[in-house]
Amino acid sequence: MTLKVMVIGGYGNFGSIVCRHLGQMPGVSLVSAGRNRQKLAQQLDELRQQGAQDCSSWCGDAMGPQFTAALGSLGIKLVIHTGGPFQGQPYTVARACIEAGVNYCDLADCRTFVGGIGVLDQAAREAGVTLLSGCSSVPTLAAAIIDQHRARFARIERIEHGISSSAKMPGLSTIEGVLAYAGKPIQQLKDGRPYPVIAWQGLTLRKMPYLGSRLLANVDVPDLDLFAERYGAHTLVFKAGAGLKIAGLANALLAQAVRFGLVRSTQAWAARLYRCGLWFEKLGDGQSAMYIDVQGQGVDGQALAMTAQLTAANDKGPQIPSCAAVALTRKLLDGYVPQPGARACVGEVTLDEYLAAINDPENLKIEAWFSAGNA
Numbered sequence: 129m130t131l132k133v134m135v136i137g138g139y140g141n142f143g144s145i146v147c148r149h150l151g152q153m154p155g156v157s158l159v160s161a162g163r164n165r166q167k168l169a170q171q172l173d174e175l176r177q178q179g180a181q182d183c184s185s186w187c188g189d190a191m192g193p194q195f196t197a198a199l200g201s202l203g204i205k206l207v208i209h210t211g212g213p214f215q216g217q218p219y220t221v222a223r224a225c226i227e228a229g230v231n232y233c234d235l236a237d238c239r240t241f242v243g244g245i246g247v248l249d250q251a252a253r254e255a256g257v258t259l260l261s262g263c264s265s266v267p268t269l270a271a272a273i274i275d276q277h278r279a280r281f282a283r284i285e286r287i288e289h290g291i292s293s294s295a296k297m298p299g300l301s302t303i304e305g306v307l308a309y310a311g312k313p314i315q316q317l318k319d320g321r322p323y324p325v326i327a328w329q330g331l332t333l334r335k336m337p338y339l340g341s342r343l344l345a346n347v348d349v350p351d352l353d354l355f356a357e358r359y360g361a362h363t364l365v366f367k368a369g370a371g372l373k374i375a376g377l378a379n380a381l382l383a384q385a386v387r388f389g390l391v392r393s394t395q396a397w398a399a400r401l402y403r404c405g406l407w408f409e410k411l412g413d414g415q416s417a418m419y420i421d422v423q424g425q426g427v428d429g430q431a432l433a434m435t436a437q438l439t440a441a442n443d444k445g446p447q448i449p450s451c452a453a454v455a456l457t458r459k460l461l462d463g464y465v466p467q468p469g470a471r472a473c474v475g476e477v478t479l480d481e482y483l484a485a486i487n488d489p490e491n492l493k494i495e496a497w498f499s500a501g502n503a
Contacts (some may be wrong), residue, residue, distance in 0.1 A: 151180030213305030295412020311386025
């Protein structure tokens with residue numbers, strides 16, 4: 129069986145990682161898609177030098193009217209959409225996939241984008257197509273880690289999780305996306321009620337194994353909606369931060385400027401902070417991690433707390449959000465048939481499948497610690 133997969137934004141930060149993995153996967157015919165013909169040609173040369181046997185490119189606009197026809201003429205069976213930022217982006221690519229009868233997943237971490245994909249559910253079901261949004265660290269990996277240990281809990285009451293990246297900068301579009309809501313109110317959940325906080329503020333220091341202390345701030349993610357229903361949690365918190373504390377302070381200052389009307393648009397400032405981040409990359413330690421704290425009641429009726437952490441060394445952190453789509457592709461090759469419809473990508477990939485897709489045990493490790501009581 130050959131599965132023809134198109135990666136939109138294939139030469140971008142995350143798209144290039146997805147393409148590199150899929151180029152080495154037996155049974156995958158890879159099509160890297162983008163609007164820059166020169167970058168596509170350069171990427172294909174690199175993929176072939178790395179041993180990719182079946183790869184090609186499509187140069188065009190995935191948001192354009194010709195995209196649906198291109199999917200059909202190329203024989204695409206799965207589209208992996210990495211072309212962020214997803215904040216404010218319409219579902220043009222997903223709708224084209226419905227029209228072409230092609231399965232779809234994206235690497236979105238935007239709360240409204242992932243949470244709103246359900247508007248296409250009926251159309252996707254009628255077309256027999258699966259649309260999975262948020263096929264990334266959040267919510268896919270976070271849910272997979274919790275699901276791995278869910279059987280230990282009779283009840284989950286509180287989930288706090290977050291990401292501390294290394295100092296290595298992602299792509300500019302990623303920075304634009306995560307700073308788009310800086311200084312604006314976002315809703316967390318506290319004791320079963322919506323709890324407003326300000327994005328990229330609420331700074332806290334967290335001691336993390338192997339990483340020392342990291343500065344984290346409030347960030348908006350789909351999990352803050354999804355996990356209340358999925359796990360019954362009454363309190364949900366998500367925080368994130370960069371490997372260098374100065375970056376966290378810069379983000380917090382930008383958020384404060386937005387709050388007081390000193391900055392109206394964060395896009396220009398995102399570009400400036402991106403350039404500054406490139407200057408400071410060499411000061412980082414190359415370590416990044418996702419942590420998850422879960423508190424509730426164990427199956428023995430006693431209070432139970434879990435802390436899990438997936439740690440990445442040597443600047444391998446970008447592998448983590450990229451490889452949910454890789455794991456999903458491998459499952460499809462192995463015969464997995466996802467239920468048609470449009471939904472957030474939770475429960476589709478297990479933690480073991482996720483880690484197998486990354487396949488880098490020297491640089492990534494997962495650990496979990498349990499304690500009685502809410503420690």
